[in-house]
Amino acid sequence: MNIKLDIERLATRRRALHQIPEAGFQEVKTQQFLIEVLQSCPQDYLTIEQWKTGLVVYIEGTNPRKTIGWRADIDGLPIKEETDYSFLSKHEGMMHACGHDFHMTIGTAAVEYFAANQPKDNIVFFFQPAEEGPGGALPMIASEAFKKWRPDEMYALHIAPELPVGTVATKPGILFANTSELFIDFHGQGGHAAYPHTTEDMVVAASHFVTQLQSIVSRNVSPLDSAVVTIGKVEAGTKQNIIADKARVEGTIRTLSMEAMNEIKERIEGMCRGIEASFKCRAEVDYGANYCQVYNDEKLAEEFRKQAEKSETVSFVPSEKAMTGEDFGYFLEEVPGLMFWLGVNSPHGLHSSRLKPDEEALVPGTAWVIEWLKGRSS
Numbered sequence: 522m523n524i525k526l527d528i529e530r531l532a533t534r535r536r537a538l539h540q541i542p543e544a545g546f547q548e549v550k551t552q553q554f555l556i557e558v559l560q561s562c563p564q565d566y567l568t569i570e571q572w573k574t575g576l577v578v579y580i581e582g583t584n585p586r587k588t589i590g591w592r593a594d595i596d597g598l599p600i601k602e603e604t605d606y607s608f609l610s611k612h613e614g615m616m617h618a619c620g621h622d623f624h625m626t627i628g629t630a631a632v633e634y635f636a637a638n639q640p641k642d643n644i645v646f647f648f649q650p651a652e653e654g655p656g657g658a659l660p661m662i663a664s665e666a667f668k669k670w671r672p673d674e675m676y677a678l679h680i681a682p683e684l685p686v687g688t689v690a691t692k693p694g695i696l697f698a699n700t701s702e703l704f705i706d707f708h709g710q711g712g713h714a715a716y717p718h719t720t721e722d723m724v725v726a727a728s729h730f731v732t733q734l735q736s737i738v739s740r741n742v743s744p745l746d747s748a749v750v751t752i753g754k755v756e757a758g759t760k761q762n763i764i765a766d767k768a769r770v771e772g773t774i775r776t777l778s779m780e781a782m783n784e785i786k787e788r789i790e791g792m793c794r795g796i797e798a799s800f801k802c803r804a805e806v807d808y809g810a811n812y813c814q815v816y817n818d819e820k821l822a823e824e825f826r827k828q829a830e831k832s833e834t835v836s837f838v839p840s841e842k843a844m845t846g847e848d849f850g851y852f853l854e855e856v857p858g859l860m861f862w863l864g865v866n867s868p869h870g871l872h873s874s875r876l877k878p879d880e881e882a883l884v885p886g887t888a889w890v891i892e893w894l895k896g897r898s899s
């Protein structure tokens with residue numbers, strides 16, 4: 522299939538989106554930008570509905586037997602950008618460091634294509650807020666728009682910095698892990714740095730906790746299973762000579778099985794009780810947003826591989842499972858489908874302040890999404 526795509530046009534759109542990254546459920550400018558792009562498509566059989574800070578775009582097919590879903594996530598991350606781009610993020614401390622600017626560019630370009638080339642089956646595009654947290658997929662699935670245009674099958678992509686441009690990768694079954702956020706607040710008695718015996722030092726309490734946490738994966742999870750417990754943020758204290766009365770640690774738990782997830786949470790709570798007793802403090806645990814695993818339909822993953830192997834647009838690369846999380850997993854609990862990686866060849870990885878996906882990947886990425894959706898619709 523030969524679809525002509527203009528790299529300049531795609532890159533311009535991606536750059537505009539790159540400059541306005543917004544946190545989950547705050548994607549106001551992003552939503553406005555997407556509306557403007559999508560309103561400039563032929564509207565004959567297109568319906569655009571706003572849903573919170575996201576959008577649902579329905580394309581009516583010529584002779585529909587089913588509805589095919591596509592999901593693109595739209596939120597940015599709280600990261601200070603450190604690339605050498607001339608089109609740096611204009612939102613201080615925020616960055617599209619997970620490639621959602623690519624996901625939106627490809628998603629909107631696919632809408633443009635189908636708005637001008639009516640598909641046989643209906644296609645519904647979900648531009649979903651808050652993938653990085655607190656999670657937009659579950660409320661989007663509960664929305665009236667999802668009920669009205671409920672897809673029979675559903676797809677999404679994620680950029681893969683480590684794969685070359687022009688490649689796609691996926692696998693049947695589990696692709697991404699179960700995840701749970703982790704927030705723990707330690708409260709004690711602060712005071713003067715010179716009188717530690719009159720205080721309960723929350724820097725010391727939190728430090729012990731973070732160190733103890735490291736034994737969970739090695740000593741409580743079966744060596745035949747896989748799990749990750751990462752603390753990405755620690756916050757405590759106000760000044761070098763004041764003993765902190767509060768400390769907060771923030772992290773994430775990733776597992777391939779729910780048994781491991783439950784075991785890890787039980788161990789964390791046990792450790793917190795131990796820290797409370799040892800340091801005469803209070804530890805409050807909050808698990809924030811939890812995402813289920815991304816589980817690709819076996820039959821569809823096989824069809825995907827076969828079609829990609831025959832394609833002139835992309836090359837297929839087999840994929841391993843990853844401990845990444847994605848609330849797209851919730852869509853796949855509702856309807857069969859799959860997620861795949863799109864190679865973008867960046868020297869720096871996802872969630873890096875230096876992530877620089879190669880814009881050349883926008884052309885095969887968009888062409889492949891169109892090719893795949895067209896294939897599903899014939």
Ligand SMILES: CC(=O)N[C@@H](CCC[C@H](N)C(=O)O)C(=O)O
Pocket residue numbers: 619652653654679700701702772773774810812844845846847848871
């Ligand atoms: C693809 C990707 O990087 N996804 C994020 C999802 C975040 C899940 C949640 N906020 C958590 O941190 O547990 C990831 O970090 O894997």
